[in-house]
Amino acid sequence: xxxxxxxxxxxxxxxxxxxxxxxxxxxxxxxxxxxxxxxxxxxxxxxxxxxxxxxxxxxxxxxxxxxxxxxxxxxxxxxxxxxxxxxxxxxxxxxxxxxxxxxxxxxxxxxxxxxxxxxxxxxxxxxxxxxxxxxxxxxxxxxxxxxxxxxxxxxxxxxxxxxxxxxxxxxxxxxxxxxxxxxxxxxxx
Amino acid sequence: xxxxxxxxxxxxxxxxxxxxxxxxxxxxxxxxxxxxxxxxxxxxxxxxxxxxxxxxxxxxxxxxxxxxxxxxxxxxxxxxxxxxxxxxxxxxxxxxxxxxxxxxxxxxxxxxxxxxxxxxxxxxxxxxxxxxxxxxxxxxxxxxxxxxxxxxxxxxxxxxxxxxxxxxxxxxxxxxxxxxxxxxxxxxx
DNA sequence: AGGCCCATGTAATCTGTTACATGATTCC
DNA sequence: GGAATCATGTAACAGATTACATGGGCCT
Numbered sequence: 447x448x449x450x451x452x453x454x455x456x457x458x459x460x461x462x463x464x465x466x467x468x469x470x471x472x473x474x475x476x477x478x479x480x481x482x483x484x485x486x487x488x489x490x491x492x493x494x495x496x497x498x499x500x501x502x503x504x505x506x507x508x509x510x511x512x513x514x515x516x517x518x519x520x521x522x523x524x525x526x527x528x529x530x531x532x533x534x535x536x537x538x539x540x541x542x543x544x545x546x547x548x549x550x551x552x553x554x555x556x557x558x559x560x561x562x563x564x565x566x567x568x569x570x571x572x573x574x575x576x577x578x579x580x581x582x583x584x585x586x587x588x589x590x591x592x593x594x595x596x597x598x599x600x601x602x603x604x605x606x607x608x609x610x611x612x613x614x615x616x617x618x619x620x621x622x623x624x625x626x627x628x629x630x631x632x633x634x635x
Numbered sequence: 636x637x638x639x640x641x642x643x644x645x646x647x648x649x650x651x652x653x654x655x656x657x658x659x660x661x662x663x664x665x666x667x668x669x670x671x672x673x674x675x676x677x678x679x680x681x682x683x684x685x686x687x688x689x690x691x692x693x694x695x696x697x698x699x700x701x702x703x704x705x706x707x708x709x710x711x712x713x714x715x716x717x718x719x720x721x722x723x724x725x726x727x728x729x730x731x732x733x734x735x736x737x738x739x740x741x742x743x744x745x746x747x748x749x750x751x752x753x754x755x756x757x758x759x760x761x762x763x764x765x766x767x768x769x770x771x772x773x774x775x776x777x778x779x780x781x782x783x784x785x786x787x788x789x790x791x792x793x794x795x796x797x798x799x800x801x802x803x804x805x806x807x808x809x810x811x812x813x814x815x816x817x818x819x820x821x822x823x824x
Numbered sequence: 825a826g827g828c829c830c831a832t833g834t835a836a837t838c839t840g841t842t843a844c845a846t847g848a849t850t851c852c
Numbered sequence: 853g854g855a856a857t858c859a860t861g862t863a864a865c866a867g868a869t870t871a872c873a874t875g876g877g878c879c880t
Contacts, residue, residue, distance in 0.1 A: 447866085447867090448728075448730050448733060449867080449868090451730075451733050451737075452733045452736075454737070455733050455734075455736040455737040456736070458736075458737055458739075458740050463830095463831075463832095464831075464832070464833090465829095465830065465831050465832075468831095473723075473724060473726055476726050476727070477727070477732075478727060478729070478732035478733060478735070478736050479727070479728055479729075479732065479733060480726035480727070480728055481868085482868075482869070482870090483831095483832085483833090484833075484834085484868090484869080484870090485867085485868065485869085487831095487832065487833055488833085488834095491833095506830090506831095508830095508876090508877065508878090509829090509830050509831075509876080509877075510830060510831045510832075510875080510876070510877095511831080512830085512831060512832085513831095513832090522740065525737050525740065525741060526740075526741050526742065528733075528734070529734045529737065529741040529742060529745050529746060529749075530742065530745050532749070532752075533729075533730035533731045533734065533749055533753070534662075534730065535662060535753065535756055535757075536727070536728060536729035536730070536731070537662055537665055537669040538665070538666070538667060538668070538669070538725070538795070538796065538799055539637075539668055539669055539725060540667070540668075540722075540725035541637050541640075541722035541723065541725070542722045542725070543666075543667035543668065543792050543795060544637060544640050544641045544644050544667060544668060544717075545640075545644075545717070545718045545722065546667070546788055546791050546792050546795075547641075547644040547645070547647075547667050547788045547789060547791075547792045548640075548643070548644040548647055548714050548718065548788055549787060549788035549791065550647070550648075550785070550786050550787060550788050551647050551711065551714065551715075551788075552714060552715050552718040553715060553718060553719065556718050556719050557718060560718075560721070560722055563721075564722070564724065567724055568724075592813045593813075593816060593817065593820065594820075596739070597739050598738060598739060598813065598817075599735055599736045599737055599738035599739050599740075600736060602735050602736075602738065602806075602810050602813070603732050603735050603736045605806065605809075605810075606727070606732060606735075606802075606806045607727065609802045609805070609806060610727055610799075610802060613795075613798045613799060613802050616798070617791075617794065617795045617798055620794075621791050621794075624781045624782075624787065624791070627782060628782065628787075631782065631783075636838085636839090638839080638840090652858095652859075652860095653859075653860065653861090654857095654858065654859050654860075657859095670840080671840075671841070671842090672859095672860085672861090673840090673841080673842090673861075673862085674839085674840065674841085676860065676861055677861085677862095680861095695858090695859095697848090697849065697850090697858095698848080698849070698850095698857090698858050698859075699847080699848070699849095699858060699859045699860075700859080700860095701858080701859060701860085702859095702860090
C-alpha cells in the first residue's frame, strides 16, 4: 500500500490534479515512484473517500474542468505513521538486466543496440533531473540549499533519481563496450 | 512476463532446483531480478508445461528429494526472441524514497534512523557482490575476465547490482547527514 | 485533416505478496 | 530442545498493466 503514501507525499507541497499527478508519476519524470494514470485516479478516489485528501473542482472554459487535491490533517498523520514503520529494501527488476544475464547465449548485436538505446534514454533523464534540481535550488549552491532551503525532500529524491540514471548510463556504456570488444576479438581469432 | 525470462536466464549456465532458484532470487542475492519462492515454483511449473524447461528428479536420502531444471532448445529460442523485443525502462519504486520525499513534513529522527539502516543493508550487499565478482573472475583481473571469460552475463549484471547498492549507500549517508545538520542548525537558531 | 494535449475514468487481466501447510535433518 | 536449512507447494488477496471509452481545443 505504498502508492497511497507516494501520492500523499507528492501532494504535500502543492495542490495537483489527477492529470498533473499522472505526469509526475510517469516514466519520464518519476524520480521516487512510478504509476500509471489509471492507478492514480483510482487511488485519488480511495484517498478522498477515506478523508486523507480533499478535492475541489476548478472550472475552466477552454479546457475540461479538473479537480485539485490537497492533503488533509488525517492524510498528514497517515504519512507520519507510514514513515515510522520499517521500509523493506527495494530491489532491481529490469528486463534489460535479464537480457544481459543471458548475454552469452543470445544475439549480441541486439543486446548492444538495446544497451545503447537505454544509455541514451538515461542521458535524457539525467539532463531532465539536472534541470529540475537547478530550478529547485534557484541561485543557491546545492550545499547552501540543502542546509537552509525550505523544502528539501523533493530535492533529495531527485538526487537519487539522478544518481540512478547515471548508474544506468555508465553501466550500459561499459557493458556495450565489453560486448563490442568481444565481437571484434572473436572475429580476429 | 519477464519473470519467465528471468528464470530461463538464471537456468542457462546451470541446472538448479526451485529451492536454489529461490535463494538466487531472494532479496539478499538477487542482482538482476527479485521474486519469492511461491512465484518461482509456479513459474517453473508453467515453464515445464510449456516445454521451455525440463526437470529431472534427484533422489536424496538425507534430504528431501528435489527436481533440477534445465533449459530446452525451445526455452533458448524463447529467450532469444525476448531479447529481440524492446525493453521498457525500469524505474525506481522504493518506500524509503517516498518517506524522504515527505522529509519536510515528518519526524526527522525516524527518517535518519531508516536511512542509516538502509545504508548498512546496502553495505552488506556491496560486500556480498564484491565476493561474488571475485569468485566469478577467479585470479584474472576484471579487464581480462571481461575480454576472455566464458560467461560474462552474470558478471555484468552483478556489476550493475554493485553500483546500484553503492548508489543507495552513498545517497542514504548523504541524506542522513543533511537531515542531521538541519536538526542541529534548527536547535542553534 | 491528423495528431497531440487536456482531463477523467471503467473493465479485464496479469503479476506479485501474504498467509498457510508439511516434514525430515543438521547445527548450537 | 529449539532454530535454521532443505524442499515443495496451495489459496486468498493486493497491486499493476493493458485495453477500451469519451470529447473539446490547439497546432501544423
